[in-house]
Amino acid sequence: MLAVAAWLGMPTIASAQFQVTTAEVLDLELEDGNTDTSNSRYTLNIRDCATAVEDNQEITFRWTFNVSAPSSTKYAIKLQPPGATCTFSTTTIDGDQENCRLIAASDDLNGTSVSLDITIQNLLGFSDSNACLTEGVTSGEYIMGIIYTNPNDTTAGDDANDFVNEPIEVTLRLSRPDAPTLDEVSAGESTLSASWTSNVESIDEYLVFYSTTEFAEGTIPEAVSGSTSSALATSIDISSGLSVNRTYYVGVVNVDEYGNRSPLSNVLDVQTAPTLDFFEEYLSAGGVEQGGYCSAAPPGDSVPPVAALVLLTLFSAHRRSRRHDGGAE
Amino acid sequence: MKRTTAYLSLFALPAALALSVPASAEITLDTPEVGYNALEIRISRFNPEIDEEFDGASPYDDTFDGARPYNLEIEYDRQFYEGIGSLGIGVNIGYNRIRGNARTLDGEDSPDKTRLLVVPTRLSAVYRFDELPQNYNIPFTFVFKVGLDYAFWSIGDAEGQTAEVPTENGDPISGRGGTAGWHASAAVHLLLDWFSPNMAQSFASNVGVVDSYLFVEFMTSQVDDFGSSTSWNLSQQQLWVGLAFEF
Numbered sequence: 001m002l003a004v005a006a007w008l009g010m011p012t013i014a015s016a017q018f019q020v021t022t023a024e025v026l027d028l029e030l031e032d033g034n035t036d037t038s039n040s041r042y043t044l045n046i047r048d049c050a051t052a053v054e055d056n057q058e059i060t061f062r063w064t065f066n067v068s069a070p071s072s073t074k075y076a077i078k079l080q081p082p083g084a085t086c087t088f089s090t091t092t093i094d095g096d097q098e099n100c101r102l103i104a105a106s107d108d109l110n111g112t113s114v115s116l117d118i119t120i121q122n123l124l125g126f127s128d129s130n131a132c133l134t135e136g137v138t139s140g141e142y143i144m145g146i147i148y149t150n151p152n153d154t155t156a157g158d159d160a161n162d163f164v165n166e167p168i169e170v171t172l173r174l175s176r177p178d179a180p181t182l183d184e185v186s187a188g189e190s191t192l193s194a195s196w197t198s199n200v201e202s203i204d205e206y207l208v209f210y211s212t213t214e215f216a217e218g219t220i221p222e223a224v225s226g227s228t229s230s231a232l233a234t235s236i237d238i239s240s241g242l243s244v245n246r247t248y249y250v251g252v253v254n255v256d257e258y259g260n261r262s263p264l265s266n267v268l269d270v271q272t273a274p275t276l277d278f279f280e281e282y283l284s285a286g287g288v289e290q291g292g293y294c295s296a297a298p299p300g301d302s303v304p305p306v307a308a309l310v311l312l313t314l315f316s317a318h319r320r321s322r323r324h325d326g327g328a329e
Numbered sequence: 330m331k332r333t334t335a336y337l338s339l340f341a342l343p344a345a346l347a348l349s350v351p352a353s354a355e356i357t358l359d360t361p362e363v364g365y366n367a368l369e370i371r372i373s374r375f376n377p378e379i380d381e382e383f384d385g386a387s388p389y390d391d392t393f394d395g396a397r398p399y400n401l402e403i404e405y406d407r408q409f410y411e412g413i414g415s416l417g418i419g420v421n422i423g424y425n426r427i428r429g430n431a432r433t434l435d436g437e438d439s440p441d442k443t444r445l446l447v448v449p450t451r452l453s454a455v456y457r458f459d460e461l462p463q464n465y466n467i468p469f470t471f472v473f474k475v476g477l478d479y480a481f482w483s484i485g486d487a488e489g490q491t492a493e494v495p496t497e498n499g500d501p502i503s504g505r506g507g508t509a510g511w512h513a514s515a516a517v518h519l520l521l522d523w524f525s526p527n528m529a530q531s532f533a534s535n536v537g538v539v540d541s542y543l544f545v546e547f548m549t550s551q552v553d554d555f556g557s558s559t560s561w562n563l564s565q566q567q568l569w570v571g572l573a574f575e576f
Contacts, residue, residue: 186439186440187439187440188431188433188439188440188441188487189431189439189441189487190441190487190488191439191440191441191442191487192440193440237440239488273433273434274434275431275432275433275434275439275441275487276431276432276433276434277431277441277443277484277485277486277487277492277504278388278389278392278393278429278431278443278444278445278484278492278504279443279484279486279492279494279502279504280492280494281388281391281392281431281432281443282379282388282389282561283494283502284388285383285386285388286383286386287382287383287388287561288382288558288559288560288561289506289508289559289560289561290502290506290559291502291503291504291505291506292503292506292507293506293507
């Protein structure tokens with residue numbers, strides 16, 4: 001009936017079905033591409049994890065409903081860490097694995113939203129940010145799910161429709177891709193060129209490290225202090241921040257789709273040295289051009305740039321009609 | 330010899346096109362009622378004779394790997410005399426930019442970039458022999474030009490700045506300047522109106538372009554400050570292809 005009314009373009013009046021419209025995490029700062037709010041998925045890469053744990057950010061899980069909850073609606077919130085199994089069809093942890101955490105239980109659901117504030121360390125269950133960098137913790141999914149009584153359940157007795165579950169997924173991706181192999185570096189006086197080989201598929205980009213301070217192969221990039229430049233292809237020319245007659249150490253890392261960086265590749269060094277631009281090359285070959293506009297050539301040996309003046313003179317000539325019938329002079 | 334043959338074969342292109350059109354085609358050579366202007370847009374390869382100055386060395390070819398980039402020019406002509414054909418003057422400006430690798434002191438390519446930018450300007454006397462389409466239903470106009478050149482140029486160093494080369498007296502030589510010269514050219518213009526008179530009529534009434542041409546032009550230019558002993562050689566032998574519009 002409603003569909004018919006909508007098809008006819010008539011306004012429809014119906015009681016909205018109580019449901020979650022958004023399930024999101026607030027105040028969780030992640031690198032680009034790691035936040036998928038439409039699917040309630042948040043991915044922490046190695047640096048996201050290290051930063052969040054070190055700062056012990058307090059984040060907020062929030063579920064927003066389309067209308068106010070009907071009276072006597074109850075809810076619970078469960079956290080399923082990696083390795084645990086939660087039953088998201090009950091508001092208790094009976095039957096759940098031991099590691100399933102009941103964050104809230106059988107509370108009254110009032111208004112149009114439910115929020116849960118929790119620190120990152122409490123959520124993840126560890127407080128050492130180095131664990132993120134060194135794969136001291138395993139990657140995995142943390143599912144924070146709200147379970148609330150289904151006001152639309154019209155069937156009598158206990159059944160699968162008694163509760164509704166709306167999960168929010170926070171995933172740790174702490175695996176580093178393998179390192180590429182740096183094949184060659186060369187340098188001019190202000191440009192450094194590097195090329196490398198990567199055997200890792202699904203690499204989003206590469207990050208080249210360069211510094212006058214030596215660094216070692218296999219170092220985790222978060223511990224490398226140096227300038228960086230990103231590349232989409234397996235070669236790069238870098239022209240910023242270089243000085244002539246200096247030795248630069250160069251290494252490259254793979255960056256995967258989550259922004260995780262591989263350990264540093266083998267490191268090559270190169271020395272910047274003076275080069276000859278085209279004018280220097282021309283003059284060093286014995287070229288005679290001395291630059292300048294009018295004064296370079298001996299008097300009487302050149303024509304000054306009077307083109308503009310001549311043009312103005314000639315164009316001041318009167319306009320005339322051309323050959324043709326009816327042409328007006 | 331080979332280059333000359335290639336140039337001649339390109340001149341033959343418009344002729345071949347013209348011969349492929351039915352003999353019944355009628356030429357409608359429209360002409361503007363007041364004044365007469367022409368705009369030419371054309372393309373060629375940039376090929377300066379900088380290395381001709383040297384006996385064995387080739388800094389241009391070495392730096393730019395012998396590249397001959399395309400360059401674009403625009404010319405505006407204005408006629409001021411009508412007799413057998415017409416006489417006028419034309420001004421022209423172009424743009425050429427070429428990049429290459431700076432060289433190491435050992436003569437190898439380095440990752441540093443260097444560039445040469447040349448902006449040629451020309452002032453030409455233009456003679457158009459357009460009696461053939463006017464009186465004999467033959468869609469060819471011959472155009473001859475002679476005039477003065479002035480090429481502005483600049484060389485960029487590895488850091489993207491204008492190159493500066495230190496000298497013994499302490500005053501660096503700046504890698505920018507201008508070089509004067511002269512040019513002469515001959516062109517064959519194929520009147521496109523001949524192929525589609527109706528479209529040409531529409532183009533004239535709607536846009537104001539009375540005649541359109543496809544042309545090839547051979548130009549020789551001597552741009553070396555008229556043989557100055559302190560000038561390099563930006564002379565070129567160029568074959569241009571372009572479109573010309575009279576309005």
